[in-house]
Amino acid sequence: xxxxxxxxxxxxxxAFTVNWLLNPYSGWWKLSMIGLxxxxxxxxxxxxxxxxxxxxxxxxxxGAWVNATxxxxxxxxxxxxxxxxxxxxxxxxKYYGFVSVNxxxxxxxxxxxxxxxxxxxxxxxxxxxxTFMAISYVVDIYRRDLEPAKPLDLAVYISFFPHxxxxxxxxxxxxxxxxxxxxxxxxxDYSRAFWLILAGLFKKVVISSYVSSxxxxxxxxxxxxxxxxxxxxxxxxYAVQIYCDFSGYTDIAIGLxxxxxxxxxxxxxxxxTARNLQDFxxxxxxxxxxxxxxxxxxxxxxxANGDAQTVRNIMITMVxxxxxxxxxxxxxxxxxxxxxxxxxGHIRRKSRERRGLPAVxxxxxxxxxxxxxxxxxxxxxxVFFNATGMSQAFSVIGRxxxxxxxxxxxxxxxxxxxxxxxxxxQFVPPxxxxxxxxxxxRQRTAVQVGxxxxxxxxxxxxxxxxxxxxxxxxx
Amino acid sequence: xxxxxGTPPHHVDWEPDAEFQSRPHAELPPAxxxxxxxxxxxxxxxxxxxxxxxxxxxxxxxxxxxxxxPVGTRRTVSLDVTGPVAAVSRFLQLSHIVxxxxxxxxxxxxGGGLTVVGPRxxxxxxxxxxxxxxxxxxxxTAPTTPTTAPPxxxxxxxxxxxxxxxxxxxxxxDLGDALQPDLAQTGVVSAALDGRVSxxxxxxxxxNWPAELTAxxxxxxxxxxxxxxxxxxxxDFLGPPDVPYTSPQWNTLYAQRxxxxxxxxxxxxxxxxxxxxxxxxxxGLNAQMSDVNAVVQQQAAKTHPPVVYLSTxxxxxxxxxxxxxxxxxxxxxxxxxxxxxGTHLTPGGGQVAAQQVIAELQTLGYHIP
Numbered sequence: 001x002x003x004x005x006x007x008x009x010x011x012x013x014x015a016f017t018v019n020w021l022l023n024p025y026s027g028w029w030k031l032s033m034i035g036l037x038x039x040x041x042x043x044x045x046x047x048x049x050x051x052x053x054x055x056x057x058x059x060x061x062x063g064a065w066v067n068a069t070x071x072x073x074x075x076x077x078x079x080x081x082x083x084x085x086x087x088x089x090x091x092x093x094k095y096y097g098f099v100s101v102n103x104x105x106x107x108x109x110x111x112x113x114x115x116x117x118x119x120x121x122x123x124x125x126x127x128x129x130x131t132f133m134a135i136s137y138v139v140d141i142y143r144r145d146l147e148p149a150k151p152l153d154l155a156v157y158i159s160f161f162p163h164x165x166x167x168x169x170x171x172x173x174x175x176x177x178x179x180x181x182x183x184x185x186x187x188x189d190y191s192r193a194f195w196l197i198l199a200g201l202f203k204k205v206v207i208s209s210y211v212s213s214x215x216x217x218x219x220x221x222x223x224x225x226x227x228x229x230x231x232x233x234x235x236x237x238y239a240v241q242i243y244c245d246f247s248g249y250t251d252i253a254i255g256l257x258x259x260x261x262x263x264x265x266x267x268x269x270x271x272x273t274a275r276n277l278q279d280f281x282x283x284x285x286x287x288x289x290x291x292x293x294x295x296x297x298x299x300x301x302x303x304a305n306g307d308a309q310t311v312r313n314i315m316i317t318m319v320x321x322x323x324x325x326x327x328x329x330x331x332x333x334x335x336x337x338x339x340x341x342x343x344x345g346h347i348r349r350k351s352r353e354r355r356g357l358p359a360v361x362x363x364x365x366x367x368x369x370x371x372x373x374x375x376x377x378x379x380x381x382x383v384f385f386n387a388t389g390m391s392q393a394f395s396v397i398g399r400x401x402x403x404x405x406x407x408x409x410x411x412x413x414x415x416x417x418x419x420x421x422x423x424x425x426q427f428v429p430p431x432x433x434x435x436x437x438x439x440x441x442r443q444r445t446a447v448q449v450g451x452x453x454x455x456x457x458x459x460x461x462x463x464x465x466x467x468x469x470x471x472x473x474x475x
Numbered sequence: 476x477x478x479x480x481g482t483p484p485h486h487v488d489w490e491p492d493a494e495f496q497s498r499p500h501a502e503l504p505p506a507x508x509x510x511x512x513x514x515x516x517x518x519x520x521x522x523x524x525x526x527x528x529x530x531x532x533x534x535x536x537x538x539x540x541x542x543x544x545p546v547g548t549r550r551t552v553s554l555d556v557t558g559p560v561a562a563v564s565r566f567l568q569l570s571h572i573v574x575x576x577x578x579x580x581x582x583x584x585x586g587g588g589l590t591v592v593g594p595r596x597x598x599x600x601x602x603x604x605x606x607x608x609x610x611x612x613x614x615x616t617a618p619t620t621p622t623t624a625p626p627x628x629x630x631x632x633x634x635x636x637x638x639x640x641x642x643x644x645x646x647x648x649d650l651g652d653a654l655q656p657d658l659a660q661t662g663v664v665s666a667a668l669d670g671r672v673s674x675x676x677x678x679x680x681x682x683n684w685p686a687e688l689t690a691x692x693x694x695x696x697x698x699x700x701x702x703x704x705x706x707x708x709x710x711d712f713l714g715p716p717d718v719p720y721t722s723p724q725w726n727t728l729y730a731q732r733x734x735x736x737x738x739x740x741x742x743x744x745x746x747x748x749x750x751x752x753x754x755x756x757x758x759g760l761n762a763q764m765s766d767v768n769a770v771v772q773q774q775a776a777k778t779h780p781p782v783v784y785l786s787t788x789x790x791x792x793x794x795x796x797x798x799x800x801x802x803x804x805x806x807x808x809x810x811x812x813x814x815x816x817g818t819h820l821t822p823g824g825g826q827v828a829a830q831q832v833i834a835e836l837q838t839l840g841y842h843i844p
Contacts, residue, residue, distance in 0.1 A: 006537075009526060013519070020515040097811060101801070104809045120800035122815035187512040190521065222656045259518060388822050438509035448521055453528030457572070460533055 001043040003252045004205050004463075011040065012256065015161070019260045020185050030152040030179070037159040041126070048124040051089070055127075056158050058085050059134040063141045063148045079142035083135050090131045096121050098327030126165045128324060130158050132291055137172045139295055146172045153179050162257040166249050168267040169287040175262070183261025191441035193258040195433070198455050200251030203244035205463035207422055211237045211244070213464070214418075215410050220386060223395040228403035230410050231396050233419065235379040238386050240422045243271065246285070270426035272378075275370040276360065277341035280378060292321050307350060314346065315339040330384045330393060337381045375423075532569050534561035543681035546711045591667040591695070628698040629840045631663040637841060638665050640697035640745070642688060645672040646819055647703035650750060653825035654701065654832055661844050667695045675707040676732040688739045699841070700740040701832055703750040705771065706818065709763035720763075726770060733774045737782050747782040748835060749775055750828065753791035754798040756817025761798065783835065790831045791824060802827060 001008050015036045022029040042049040062082025069075050100116050107115045137157070140146035149157060149172065156179050163170055219226045219234035226234070247268040254264045267286050274280035281289045297317045303310040315336070322335020349359040380397075387393035440448065513521075530537070538561040541553035631637035639658055641651040648670035658664040669691050674682040684704065691697075708729065712718040718725050740747045751768045755761040768786070775782035788796035791812055800813045804827060812824030820828065836843055 013523065013526075016515075016519060016522075020519075101809055101811055108807065108809070118801045118809060120811065120813065120815060185515045188515055188518050189510060190513050190518045191510050194522075221652055222659065224656065225659060434509070438511075441509075441511040441513075445517075445521065445524075449524040449528060452521070452525035453532070456525065456529040457532050460529070460536075 001040050003249065003256075004201055007043070011036075016259060023182055023185055023261075026180075026182070027152070030156050033161075034152070034155045034159060037156075037161040037164060040161040041159065041164060044125075051093075051124050051127065052130065052159055055086065055089060055130060055134055056155050058082065058089070059137055059158065060149075060151055060154050062086070062138045063154070066138060066141045067148045075142055079138060082138045086131055086134050086138070090127060093121055093123055093127055095327045129167050129169060130164065132169050132288075133158055133171075136169070136291060136295060140172055146176070149176050160257075160262075162253045162260070162262070163264060166246070166253075167285075167287055168250060168253065168264050169291050170264055174265060178262050185261070188261065189258055191437040193255040194452060195437050195440070196251040196255030196258070198452070198459070200248040200253075200255065201456075201459050203248035203251070205459050207418060208241045208244035208248065209464050211241045211415070211418060214412070214415050216241055216386070218410060220388075220392060220396060223392065223399055226399060226403065226410070227406035227408045228399050228401075229408045231399035231403060233408075233411050233415065234396065235383050236419050237415070238382045239272065239375070239379050240419050242382065242385070243268075244422065272375055272423050273371060273426050274374050274378075275367060276345050276374055277338065277377065278345050280374060281338070281342070288321070288324075292317050296320060303346075307347065310346060311343040314342050318342065325385070329390055330387050333390070333393070334381050334384045337377070337384070341377055530560060531564055532572055534564045537561070543678070545678075545707075546713065546717075591665060630842050633662050636663050636665040637699065637843070638695060638697045639667070639699045639701065640691055640695050641666065641668045641670075641701045641703075642684075642691065643670050643703040644674050644706050645670070646706045646752065647750075648672065649820035649822075649825045650701075650703050650828045650832070651825075653822065654829035657826075657829050657833060658843070664843060667691070667697065673707055675704055675710075676736060677708045677710055677712055677729065680713060685735060685739055688736065689742075692739065692743050692745075696743055697745045699836065700745045700747045701750065702736070702740060702747065703752075703828075704736075705752045705764065705767040708767050709760075726766070729767075730770050730774055733771055734777070737774060737778050741778065741780075741782070746839060747778075748832060749782050749784050750832060751784060751786045751788070753787040753813075753820070753824075753828075754793075754796060756798045756800075756813070760818065783839070785831065785835055787828055787831070790827055791820070805830070 001011060018032050018036065019029070022032050038049050038052065041052055059082075062078070062085065065078040066075055066082065069078050097120060100118050103115045104118060107113060137146065137149075137154070141148055153176055157170075157172060157175050160175070160179075215230065215234050215237040219230055220238075223231060250267040254267075257264045265287055269283040269286065271280055271283040274283055297313055300313040300316060301309055302313060316339075318339035319332060319335040322331040322333075322338065325331045325334070352359055352361070383396050384390075384393045387396065440451065443451070534557050538554065538557040541550055541557055544550045544553065626632070626635035628637050641647070641654055643651055648668070651668040651670050655666040655668045658666040669687065671682055671684075671687075674684060676684055679685065692700075709720055711720050712725065712728055718728055737747060737749070749771055751771065752764040755764055772784045772786075775784040791802065793799045798813075798817065800811055800817075801809050802812050804810050804823075810823040810827060811821055812827055813819070814821055814824075833843060
């Protein structure tokens, strides 16, 4: 079920009512949330609910097994087997097709016959997200950071519909305590929740849809037929599109959870204000970056063994992070670019520290130059991220060298205002937004109804008929 | 830079300042802001009232969207629900609020539309031109006004490119997305693509393809028209009286629509190539597409000059014409040609179909490098 649909609005009205009516009855509440979340997930196809059930079962058994074993060695084995089983499920659905076609072409070239069967495996939406949550649960038990959850608690934790499809990637230590206790039905932070939901809808339905259709899709579909300025605006446009799409989804998810009495971690923090790539990854998809840090980078050795191994660990982490998004060489390049950028920053900072300088040079002009350059580097990565293949990505980039002097009819004043305005909005201090929310919460109910109703009307009026699924659903 | 992970410290460059890091049990903090909180019943009332207000204001648009949606229970229920509310909205003249803003068409207008790529007469490449901003015979798509003998379309040059128009539904777009750039990069073909998702010939109330094609023919003056439409056509014709898909009259009526569409495509003297629907994974849909293809093939044979019907049963299916997700291309490489929904084409599948169309045009005598 997609968030920006009438189906979901009706579903959520029911879920909201059930959530608060059953809030005093813990067992019934959990059962109802599991049922609602499975309805939400199975809206398109019920068969994928079995996958969710399978992942939950493997996670529960794995967590219990890790907790039951006594020696460190057996704990490690139990953890490894459990995580391996979860990764095997993910790998089957996400990477089998990619591996089988590439392997088949390799063995064909070597005249060795077919290595493994060619099968088309449908990718269930959300599998990457709930698998990461499941892995973090098992590893946290192994690290003794988390006590094993009861079956119903775990089932709610993994399937809870506000985060199910595309995160945020919430940890057991964050969500399970909230699942176990009763929530306060008399203190809902509704003005912030409604703000997040409407802002998320606006970003997704209006901005992301418009920029996609106005510049990104036409240029990426046939890059050789577009001018260099159009190629540049397409890359900038995609930066805006994916930010509005993904952060819009996250805002809605956090807002919905807030209405149900839950707090989710922040996932975006004005990423295009970043002054370097390290800063960018503190602000972009924050729950993924901390997952990569805690469950991949640090187990690899982190930064404890000198610069060379640190760079190696950064590169491995970011390339695998790229592959997490999908089985394609474009994602490998995207992850590599992130790794190279971060490694460069790491070495540069270390070098400055050795010379007794501040880790990052500062100054008003320097800040803006850093922001500008960081944004361009991020956009270079987005070209690979959005391209259907390497040739398309190089074709878009190639226009920067060969597409000057041609007409650029796709660059309109509205497009420029939308792209610049969206990026500029990230520099608005949060305090201003807080004041707006506070002012809204103090209005009379009739005024609040009018403001919310007309805001919704504006979004649906200026959005296209039929909204495309969120980009991150396919990851 | 922060140190995390205990001993030894790990300098993690991308560590986010996690909100929960210092509160591992995620206890709600006390309210330290100026926002008022509310009881859940109040929030529910607020949300429902705001939704109701939106519904009242937007009901005419919702009713229209329901009217043009596929026939079925969902459409019936939607019309039953939106109808009375839309009537109230119109009676109170609330619908004017939406209509003055453009009736929900989005900032960029309706999705899909016509784009043209390839050389313009004179040899200069052109970029995409959204149809909303174009006029007939505008920019690089305008046919040349001959002062001497007209150039032979079968021997196109950069100065006198072959004008190809590709029209289709979502599967047609899958084809067009590959065919359009393939043709354009030859340097001697100007290729226009007009693709519209979820459309077909049975529901002109939703999208009027005959009118659209007439306009495209007028504005593009194509010498070749490539059509790939039909994936959404196995549904009832809306009346009155309604003609169910399963009724004997359906084939007759659909044949008329197809014949009319072919007639429009040929009206400017263009060669018309109609690409059939590929085999489908779903058995029911596959049977429906066989019906659609059969009607198209029959009508293609009846036209004068005949429309070229290009079957994709084997190029995008097995030797026996059954569904498969993988085919071996001309270079001997295995290509995944179908998306996991078992209906649409992957970019690789679009490429296979595009090469089939180009090969057919070459067979017809068009000298396309």
